[in-house]
Amino acid sequence: MNATLIKRPTRTVRSSRPPGPKGSPIMGVMREFNRDSLGFIERCARDHGDVVWMRFLYVPALFLYHPNDIEYVLSTNSKNFIKSMSLRSNFFQRLVGNGLVTSQGEEWKRQRRLSQPAFHRDRIATYASTMVEYTQRLISSWREGETRDIHRDMMRLTLEIVVRCLFSADVSNDVDEVGTTLKELVKPFASQATLKWILNNRLPTPYHFRFHALAAKIDKIVYRIIADRRATERDEGDLLSMLLAAHDEDGSQMSDRQLRDEVITLFLAGHETTALTLAWAWYLIGKHREAEEKFHAELDEVLGDRKPEMTDLPRLRYTEQIAKESLRLYPPAYGLGREAIDDCEIGGYRIPKGTQVFMFQWATQRDPRFYDEPLEFKPERWTDEFIGRLPKYAYFPFGHGPRACIGASFAMMEIILVLATMGQKFRLELVRDHPVSILPAMSLRPKEGIQVRIERRS
Numbered sequence: 001m002n003a004t005l006i007k008r009p010t011r012t013v014r015s016s017r018p019p020g021p022k023g024s025p026i027m028g029v030m031r032e033f034n035r036d037s038l039g040f041i042e043r044c045a046r047d048h049g050d051v052v053w054m055r056f057l058y059v060p061a062l063f064l065y066h067p068n069d070i071e072y073v074l075s076t077n078s079k080n081f082i083k084s085m086s087l088r089s090n091f092f093q094r095l096v097g098n099g100l101v102t103s104q105g106e107e108w109k110r111q112r113r114l115s116q117p118a119f120h121r122d123r124i125a126t127y128a129s130t131m132v133e134y135t136q137r138l139i140s141s142w143r144e145g146e147t148r149d150i151h152r153d154m155m156r157l158t159l160e161i162v163v164r165c166l167f168s169a170d171v172s173n174d175v176d177e178v179g180t181t182l183k184e185l186v187k188p189f190a191s192q193a194t195l196k197w198i199l200n201n202r203l204p205t206p207y208h209f210r211f212h213a214l215a216a217k218i219d220k221i222v223y224r225i226i227a228d229r230r231a232t233e234r235d236e237g238d239l240l241s242m243l244l245a246a247h248d249e250d251g252s253q254m255s256d257r258q259l260r261d262e263v264i265t266l267f268l269a270g271h272e273t274t275a276l277t278l279a280w281a282w283y284l285i286g287k288h289r290e291a292e293e294k295f296h297a298e299l300d301e302v303l304g305d306r307k308p309e310m311t312d313l314p315r316l317r318y319t320e321q322i323a324k325e326s327l328r329l330y331p332p333a334y335g336l337g338r339e340a341i342d343d344c345e346i347g348g349y350r351i352p353k354g355t356q357v358f359m360f361q362w363a364t365q366r367d368p369r370f371y372d373e374p375l376e377f378k379p380e381r382w383t384d385e386f387i388g389r390l391p392k393y394a395y396f397p398f399g400h401g402p403r404a405c406i407g408a409s410f411a412m413m414e415i416i417l418v419l420a421t422m423g424q425k426f427r428l429e430l431v432r433d434h435p436v437s438i439l440p441a442m443s444l445r446p447k448e449g450i451q452v453r454i455e456r457r458s
Ligand code: HEM
Pocket: 100, 101, 102, 112, 265, 266, 269, 270, 271, 273, 274, 277, 331, 332, 333, 336, 337, 396, 397, 398, 399, 400, 402, 403, 404, 405, 406, 407, 408, 410, 411
């Protein structure tokens, strides 16, 4: 690692724009970005440096690659930034309203304060047994030698887990229907079509009618679950109970509308990201025999035949390192966006308000200035010593600063427990001829799934 490159010398503010790709006169860099976004993100850093300027159609945008600048946007000067315009599109608004991911300012602050207790360590510890139980249920039907798409399995598993943790007492058809309807609803976010975000599409296409009809269906079910819960006033031990019980200092509580927005936000934010981390972790384990052997050795030593529990987590060190390294190489949220609400200075350049600012886990977490052999899967790099010297903002799979992921501990616990429960019983052999490629949509997905052959561990 080249430490001299980490701290940038203080510079005077330059009047010129940062360097960047020119793009075409009308579309700017839109086509290049849509054609191969990850390649484009990497090329921008290689060709232009840490602060890169460009235009998407008429929208000015800045890509930032250096941890110091990322820290400035996410933390030091976070008050000068709101979520980027893509998150403010009417698709998102209709779906998650003013839930934690999308809300801003005082409204966000209050919601974060009210939601925080639901994610307290002691509270989420109570979900550990649900995570293990659902994983055991999934693998109980697996047969030696069968081929499975592990991405699809992980999607189903994390969906069941989040549903159960959100609404433990309401595991009914209603809740299943929320899951399947939401899956339909998020389909438009599965593309890289930045144009759709920019135009904030309001055209009355058949798809839009369907989208709004599905959203109305979800609302009806979620409002009914909330009303039933309010009527019983019981703490069912799930996230919904915590949100319902949350009080602000003045005694005020969340309205039905706020509850609905938070429930749908947690459902969406907490499900696919975790499934993807698990799917990529199995892919990486499958490609690295030595790491797999170490992983199995740890499971045998710590757990033997006993099922994993919350109290095992501190001893499942290598499994945790696998999770961290998977989140470094294949971060499900591979980029974060903000919009500057006032003029500011970034990396020595004057940046006008209205600029969309993007930071990419995909690029910074693979930067050779911060990681030796950055493209190699090396779980053992995650020692305390390494973490101590790594610039904090060179690793941000869960974001950082005030808007950091509220579910990070929940997710890490789930990832480690699911890996351990499955790895105890099975090895997953990658199917050789099956192509694995990346689809960088809203999150980093395996385009054709990940096919594995199931082998029982003796
Ligand atoms: C591996 C799994 C996960 C990853 C990689 C992930 C990633 C992220 C990232 C990068 C952010 C920050 C976004 C930004 O700064 O613009 C975020 C925010 C958030 N995440 Fe997660 N997340 C994961 C799991 C979860 C889970 C399990 C939940 C809840 C059950 C959750 C709920 C949220 C919420 C509510 C926010 C918004 C927080 C706020 O703005 O106050 N996430 N997540």
